[in-house]
Amino acid sequence: MSTSSTKEGLLSVTAIIIGGTALGILGFLSLKYPDCRVFEDVQRDAPQVKGYPLIGTFFQQRKEYGRFHDAHHEQLEKLDTMTMINSSIGIPFAIITIDPRNVNYFLKTNYSNYVKDYHFRKKTIAFFGDGLFVNDGKKWKSHRRSSIKMFSTKSIQKYFDTVLVKELKVLTHQVLDQYASNGTTLDLQDLLSKFVINSLFRFGFGKDLQILAQKQHIHLVESLSNCLEHSLNLYLNPFTPIIDMMNYILHPQSKSIHQQYDTLHQFANTIISERRRDMKNGKQFDDFLSQYMDNTDEDGKPFTDNDLYSLIIGTIFVASETTPYALTWTIYNLIKNPMIEKKLLAEIDAYFPSDGDNYLGDLDPIKLYEAAKKMKYAHAVFNESMRLYPPVPALKRIAAEDDLWPDGTKIRKGDAIYCNVYAQGRNSKIWGSDCLEFKPERWILKDETLYKEEKGQWPVFAMGPRVCIGERLAYLHGITTLITLIRRYKFSLSKPNQKVEYKMGLSLPIKGGLKVYVEKR
Numbered sequence: 308m309s310t311s312s313t314k315e316g317l318l319s320v321t322a323i324i325i326g327g328t329a330l331g332i333l334g335f336l337s338l339k340y341p342d343c344r345v346f347e348d349v350q351r352d353a354p355q356v357k358g359y360p361l362i363g364t365f366f367q368q369r370k371e372y373g374r375f376h377d378a379h380h381e382q383l384e385k386l387d388t389m390t391m392i393n394s395s396i397g398i399p400f401a402i403i404t405i406d407p408r409n410v411n412y413f414l415k416t417n418y419s420n421y422v423k424d425y426h427f428r429k430k431t432i433a434f435f436g437d438g439l440f441v442n443d444g445k446k447w448k449s450h451r452r453s454s455i456k457m458f459s460t461k462s463i464q465k466y467f468d469t470v471l472v473k474e475l476k477v478l479t480h481q482v483l484d485q486y487a488s489n490g491t492t493l494d495l496q497d498l499l500s501k502f503v504i505n506s507l508f509r510f511g512f513g514k515d516l517q518i519l520a521q522k523q524h525i526h527l528v529e530s531l532s533n534c535l536e537h538s539l540n541l542y543l544n545p546f547t548p549i550i551d552m553m554n555y556i557l558h559p560q561s562k563s564i565h566q567q568y569d570t571l572h573q574f575a576n577t578i579i580s581e582r583r584r585d586m587k588n589g590k591q592f593d594d595f596l597s598q599y600m601d602n603t604d605e606d607g608k609p610f611t612d613n614d615l616y617s618l619i620i621g622t623i624f625v626a627s628e629t630t631p632y633a634l635t636w637t638i639y640n641l642i643k644n645p646m647i648e649k650k651l652l653a654e655i656d657a658y659f660p661s662d663g664d665n666y667l668g669d670l671d672p673i674k675l676y677e678a679a680k681k682m683k684y685a686h687a688v689f690n691e692s693m694r695l696y697p698p699v700p701a702l703k704r705i706a707a708e709d710d711l712w713p714d715g716t717k718i719r720k721g722d723a724i725y726c727n728v729y730a731q732g733r734n735s736k737i738w739g740s741d742c743l744e745f746k747p748e749r750w751i752l753k754d755e756t757l758y759k760e761e762k763g764q765w766p767v768f769a770m771g772p773r774v775c776i777g778e779r780l781a782y783l784h785g786i787t788t789l790i791t792l793i794r795r796y797k798f799s800l801s802k803p804n805q806k807v808e809y810k811m812g813l814s815l816p817i818k819g820g821l822k823v824y825v826e827k828r
């Protein structure tokens with residue numbers, strides 16, 4: 308036998324051994340991990356969404372991305388569980404829970420073991436800055452402490468008198484009346500976002516952005532939404548920097564994403580420097596910005612411009628992404644349920660007896676404020692809409708240490724935890740067999756008081772030490788706007804078969820907005 312054929316023989320034997328061993332290992336691993344990702348430790352005493360050997364639920368998760376929350380809802384109902392594991396290659400391991408005991412535990416009882424996602428903070432820092440929303444520990448504490456004073460009863464009342472009612476007049480008399488008389492379609496979601504941004508900006512930073520009627524700062528609103536989407540893509544899609552580069556090469560004329568981030572930073576920097584100058588000249592202010600500037604962080608140092616940037620952008624972010632979406636979904640639900648709208652109108656009439664064209668006592672701030680606090684049915688309608696369409700659809704944390712949940716689920720250090728608020732609001736075990744129906748009556752108890760949930764079965768504003776600090780303001784803002792709009796206008800979908808579905812993200816907007824016609828009542 309020649310040396311070359313001996314070599315060939317040896318090579319093929321080696322190839323057979325290597326190939327056989329690889330196949331053997333693959334077969335062994337496939338048997339060990341038949342429905343989850345390879346090397347996953349699934350011994351957590353929680354049911355698991357079944358996937359494929361070694362890759363887990365990768366394909367299911369990719370396919371369901373656009374309807375992520377519904378997929379969780381269906382999987383939880385199918386598995387007949389309130390806590391489940393979803394394990395996929397390439398996607399961080401996640402434990403999803405809607406069990407009120409667990410939710411109460413990780414958001415409240417043992418909240419310090421469940422921290423904000425560090426990777427999210429790192430990827431989104433260009434947008435959010437390094438402030439309240441994305442931090443834990445000292446930084447979070449000092450930012451929260453400095454913000455909270457703005458949400459006292461006195462400040463909220465002042466906001467009502469000096470800002471909200473005036474903005475409502477612009478929204479109705481200058482904008483919506485125009486659409487009503489022209490009979491043209493409008494995107495209600497977009498309009499309400501601008502309305503809330505403008506109002507809260509005047510409240511927090513004493514500046515009228517005039518984006519509602521006079522169409523100023525529209526580039527700011529665009530940059531805001533593009534940069535938010537971009538920073539989420541940076542977190543979720545590793546190819547984002549390559550896509551950015553391609554966009555830059557293919558569309559050299561259009562504004563690059565970096566220029567849009569610059570727009571946000573320049574906008575915030577201008578506000579900060581103007582304020583520093585005015586304060587130096589002895590002008591007095593009583594808003595968010597001045598409170599931050601007067602306060603110090605936990606080490607006694609003044610807040611930096613970066614801290615102030617995160618406050619400004621954070622406020623615009625919550626303003627544009629929560630209350631307006633809650634309001635848009637509520638009006639959508641009322642369009643779909645005319646009998647409920649009729650009942651709401653009856654409650655509004657009881658508080659504001661018919662007064663011709665002077666709707667709602669011509670928007671008298673004191674009357675409105677008092678009514679908005681008391682109107683039970685309006686609260687029930689708003690809550691019921693947020694039950695089905697929570698503005699913040701999921702709460703995510705990372706476990707700092709191993710733990711054991713009240714339902715027996717074992718938690719490992721580093722696990723990602725999701726409370727899917729959307730799936731929880733639609734769960735039949737929690738809300739009964741009519742859970743998918745829009746029924747505001749479920750919020751009104753036999754003794755005519757409003758049901759208040761505090762045990763972890765509806766954390767729409769979160770709970771525990773990180774509960775939303777804007778909750779009271781959001782209710783007052785939401786209810787006042789709702790009753791004003793419903794009393795003055797009748798809304799209808801511009802196309803009766805308009806597809807209304809949510810867009811995936813940190814919040815729950817309607818994909819493409821809500822296109823409506825508006826008529827004066």
Ligand code: HEM
Nearest residue numbers: 451625629630633698699702767768769773775776777781
């Ligand atoms: C319907 C309206 C709103 C809903 C449903 C809502 C919901 C929430 C939720 C669920 C969280 C917790 C997020 C998490 O920890 O992962 C949160 C946090 C927060 N919200 Fe709201 N929010 C609303 C409106 C507002 C408004 C109007 C403001 C202020 C202008 C505000 C300010 C904040 C702040 C500052 C935090 C961070 C608190 C912290 O981490 O300590 N929210 N909100």
